[in-house]
Amino acid sequence: MLGRGATLAAYTAGVTDAVGADGAACSEPRLLSRLASASARAGDSMMAVRTDLEAAMGNAAQFDDIILLVLHRVD
DSSP states (O other): OOOTTOEEEEEOHHHHHOBOTTSOBOOHHHHHHHHHHSOSSHHHHHHHHHHHHHHHHTTOOOOSOOOEEEEEOOO
16 A cells, blocks of 8 residues: 555656666666655656656667656545
8 A cells, every 4th residue: 555645656667778868877766866856746756757858868869668657645
């Protein structure tokens, strides 16, 4: 059971393996940091990760699926 105020994030490897123009991968620690700094709203968390991925990848080609699911229990 997801406790009150808890957040659950599920993602494919494409999220953490996305490679930026500089060749650096968008690692799991980077994803967790972005999720931790986002608001408690699931939609805001997803947009924060998307914005971060787009900024990191720049014009680099996407080579894998990028799927992220964020659930946040508020009550």
